[in-house]
Amino acid sequence: MNTAFIGLDYIHDIMVDGGKVARCAEHARQRGVIAAANQAIAEARRRGWLVVQVKVGFSPSYVEQAKNSPLFGRAHEFGALDLSGPGTAFHPDLDVRPEDAIVIKPRVSAFYATSLEAVLRAHRIERLILSGVSSTWAVQAAARDAHDRDYQVLVLEDGCAAASEEEHRTSMRQLETIARIIRLDELAAL
Numbered sequence: 001m002n003t004a005f006i007g008l009d010y011i012h013d014i015m016v017d018g019g020k021v022a023r024c025a026e027h028a029r030q031r032g033v034i035a036a037a038n039q040a041i042a043e044a045r046r047r048g049w050l051v052v053q054v055k056v057g058f059s060p061s062y063v064e065q066a067k068n069s070p071l072f073g074r075a076h077e078f079g080a081l082d083l084s085g086p087g088t089a090f091h092p093d094l095d096v097r098p099e100d101a102i103v104i105k106p107r108v109s110a111f112y113a114t115s116l117e118a119v120l121r122a123h124r125i126e127r128l129i130l131s132g133v134s135s136t137w138a139v140q141a142a143a144r145d146a147h148d149r150d151y152q153v154l155v156l157e158d159g160c161a162a163a164s165e166e167e168h169r170t171s172m173r174q175l176e177t178i179a180r181i182i183r184l185d186e187l188a189a190l
Contacts, residue, residue, distance in 0.1 A: 001126050001127045001152070002050075002123060002124045002125045002126050002127065003044070003047070003049040003050070003125065003126070003127040003128070003129065003190070004044075004049060004050040004051070004052055004120060004123065004125045004127070004128055004129070005040055005041060005044040005049055005050070005051050005052065005129045005131070006052045006053075006054060006110065006116075006128055006129065006130050006131070006132075006142065007037050007041070007051075007052070007053045007054065007094070007131055007132055007159070008054050008110060008130065008131065008132025008133065008138040008139060008142060009054065009055055009056055009132050009133050009134070009138045010033075010034065010037060010053070010055075010090055010091045010094045010132060010133065011055045011056070011057075011087065011088050011089060011090055011091065012086055012087050012088070012089050012090075012091065013080055013081055013087035013088065014056075014133055014134075015028055015034070015091045015133060016091065019087060020075075020078055020079065020080035020081070020087055021075070021080050021081065023134075023163045024133045024134045024161050024162055024163055027161040027162055027163060027164060027165065027168065028133050028161035030161075031158070031160075031161050031168075032158075033131075033133065033158070033159050033160065033161045034091050034093045034094055035093075036131070036156070036158035036159040036184055037094060037095075037131050037132075037156075037159040038093070038094065038095045039184055040129065040131060040156055040158075040159055040184065040187060041095050042095070043187045043188065044129070049129075050101065050119075050120075050123050050125060051097075051099075051100045051101070052100065052101040052102075052103060052116065052119065052120075053090060053094075053096050053100050053101070053102050053103070054102075054103045054104075054105055054110045054114075054116065054132070054138075054142075055088055055090065055102075055103075055104055055105070056081055056088075056104075056105050056106070056107075056108075056138070057081045057082065057083040057087075057088040057104055057105075057106075058072075058075065058076070058081055058082060058083060058106060059083055059084070060082055060083070060084045062075065062076040062082075064106040064113075065106070066107070071108065071137070072107075083104065101119045103115055103116045103119065108137050108138060108141040109138075109141035109142060109144075109145050110138070110141070110142040110145070111142065111145040111146070111149070112145075117149065120151075125151070126151065126152060127151065127152040127153075127154065127190075128142075128146050128151045128152070128153055128154065129154045129155075129156055129182075129187075129190075130142050130143055130146070130153065130154070130155050130156065130179075131155070131156040131158075131159030131160060132159065132160060133160065133161050133162075134160075134161065134162045134163065134167075134171075135160040135161060135162040135167065135168045135171035135172065136162045136163070136167050136168075136170075136171050139155060139160050139171065139175070140171055140174065140175060143155055143175050143178060143179045144178065147178040147179065152180075153178060153179040153180070154179060154180045154181075154182050154190075155172070155175055155179045155180070155181050155182070156182055156183070156184070156187075157172055157181050157182065157183055158183050158184045159184075160172075
């Protein structure tokens with residue numbers, strides 16, 4: 001089955017202490033999500049699967065920003081998620097290569113107003129393996145949208161983190177209705 005690994009929001013502002021919206025950084029570090037993502041990416045490359053890296057961000061003018069959004073509405077006030085700055089750079093330990101598809105999103109969902117679906121359709125992708133931060137927002141949004149677009153959706157639990165373990169576990173339980181929750185040791189059997 002044509003498969004894509006999609007890494008969601010493994011960027012400095014979200015993943016690194018001192019990032020401007022890093023409420024998940026501690027949980028991500030505790031869970032070792034970058035190491036898990038890199039293992040999944042290595043398996044994807046070995047199997048010839050498409051690797052897609054998605055990041056949220058806005059142009060320096062913040063023209064795409066929804067000012068009425070409780071989540072993104074004040075990002076411009078403190079320079080968060082500015083695509084011209086270091087905050088939207090991928091985590092320094094993440095294995096990102098020139099052949100990866102890079103998708104920039106202006107909202108929570110990786111599908112909203114992005115090139116993601118065109119990339120997936122161009123590669124005739126049928127199955128998505130989602131991994132990212134946060135489990136509560138980016139992963140859930142992508143999983144829901146992918147489900148409604150008739151993709152087979154798998155969520156790599158090891159590669160996801162939220163603001164807390166409780167928030168993460170709740171998200172995984174909610175996603176079980178529309179996605180298969182897997183762990184790294186299950187990838188090789190796919």
